[in-house]
Amino acid sequence: MGPQAATARDRHEDVTEERSAPSKRDAILDAARRVFLEAGYGAASMDAIAREAGVSKQTIYAHFGAKDALFGAIMVARADHFLEPLPEAVGDAPDVAAALDGLSRRYLEVLLAPEAVARFRVVMAESGRFPELAEVFYRSGPRRAADRLAAYLAALDAGGVLRVPDPEMAAGQFLGALRGDIFIRYLLGLGEPPTEADIDRTVAHAVGAFLGAHRAR
Amino acid sequence: MGPQAATARDRHEDVTEERSAPSKRDAILDAARRVFLEAGYGAASMDAIAREAGVSKQTIYAHFGAKDALFGAIMVARADHFLEPLPEAVGDAPDVAAALDGLSRRYLEVLLAPEAVARFRVVMAESGRFPELAEVFYRSGPRRAADRLAAYLAALDAGGVLRVPDPEMAAGQFLGALRGDIFIRYLLGLGEPPTEADIDRTVAHAVGAFLGAHRAR
DNA sequence: GTCTATAAAAGGATAGAC
DNA sequence: GTCTATCCTTTTATAGAC
Numbered sequence A, B: 001m002g003p004q005a006a007t008a009r010d011r012h013e014d015v016t017e018e019r020s021a022p023s024k025r026d027a028i029l030d031a032a033r034r035v036f037l038e039a040g041y042g043a044a045s046m047d048a049i050a051r052e053a054g055v056s057k058q059t060i061y062a063h064f065g066a067k068d069a070l071f072g073a074i075m076v077a078r079a080d081h082f083l084e085p086l087p088e089a090v091g092d093a094p095d096v097a098a099a100l101d102g103l104s105r106r107y108l109e110v111l112l113a114p115e116a117v118a119r120f121r122v123v124m125a126e127s128g129r130f131p132e133l134a135e136v137f138y139r140s141g142p143r144r145a146a147d148r149l150a151a152y153l154a155a156l157d158a159g160g161v162l163r164v165p166d167p168e169m170a171a172g173q174f175l176g177a178l179r180g181d182i183f184i185r186y187l188l189g190l191g192e193p194p195t196e197a198d199i200d201r202t203v204a205h206a207v208g209a210f211l212g213a214h215r216a217r
Numbered sequence C: 001g002t003c004t005a006t007a008a009a010a011g012g013a014t015a016g017a018c
Numbered sequence D: 001g002t003c004t005a006t007c008c009t010t011t012t013a014t015a016g017a018c
Helices: A003-008 A024-039 A046-053 A057-064 A067-079 A096-111 A114-125 A131-140 A142-158 A167-187 A196-214 B003-008 B024-039 B046-053 B057-064 B067-079 B096-111 B114-125 B131-140 B142-158 B167-187 B196-214
Strands: none
Touching: A024 A046, A024 A057, A024 A067, A024 A114, A046 A057, A057 A067, A067 A114, A067 A131, A096 A114, A096 A142, A096 A167, A096 A196, A114 A131, A114 A167, A114 B114, A131 A142, A142 A167, A142 B167, A167 A196, A167 B142, A167 B167, A167 B196, A196 B167, A196 B196, B024 B046, B024 B057, B024 B067, B024 B114, B046 B057, B057 B067, B067 B114, B067 B131, B096 B114, B096 B142, B096 B167, B096 B196, B114 B131, B114 B167, B131 B142, B142 B167, B167 B196
């Protein structure tokens, strides 16, 4: 093997191909993600995952051992990416209204992405069987978003821009207002996804109400 | 049979007992409700329901025909009771703050009842398989609560008490703020249920913010 | 590592007696 | 209407060849 190959062999010792071909392991993970998120844990069969990945069932068991281990690998691995694009929007905005507006749009964008909704639904349904998974999901997703917003609101209060005596509560309720009815409908699989105009109205109303409620005296 | 028996025999023709003993049918419905809500549709077995009800599996099939029919009977039957105690709180209250306060407490009380949370979770998880069930649940639960509140807010706006130009949106976002973080945590099965003090703080904050945002000029 | 074939168990639904 | 006993399909998991 060539000299630069050293950086790429963090998993295998005896690989012969120099280009890291899409490994069966990754194919399995990808297929499992799709099948689990679409069907839920119980209704997803290992046969379906094997078929989707183009491998045999035994190959899956050789890699992951059992169904619940595979499920855990999928759900935890992707939990980090949830709501990751949120923080940048807070610090750079010229004024408060624009900052809240931008943050709200990113939040709804992430929250209403089909994969995020499916993930939420599955984690929720299986929270009894996988409690630690629900915990990780909560902390890396909803909790993190609320903490970031709370920190921003606390800074606004300290700077005298707004009056926010209880930033944690205010952050939680603001994000709750943003979710409003839309998210429930989405989780229940009802009706059409919200249009751009719906988003505009929702964000404008939530931000306006928040600024009205917390304006400095 | 006696003359008064006529009113009670809307289902049976050949009953011999005069007191309506807890029928097997009701025992099945009750057991099915418990098992379905605890385990979810997929993980709930007909064997478990039969055991819990103290009857044989065949008795269940004689009454309901199939698993999905039994599930539908359970979930739809109880959907009416969801949020039923809400409307009274609106009209009688002396002032707006007290009305919103009372309504908020009832809403959270109903929403955080263990059975309501379990129902929400199950309907959500099975919304793909039973779309019409999700629709009925939504309309009789979340939607109804939001509509009632919106009508009240529209009346306040018309009376000049508050300024609420978009009552539907305001109602949805107020209820969303009320759910805030608590409901998500609850759905994910995390941590302790909220204490009385938590409820007090949550309601006070949401009502205070709402009044601040929508006060008449 | 990967495949084909199979074991072992669970669960939805039905047959037939009473 | 109700029970016991059974069928048949699906599904997780494993054995053994290559």
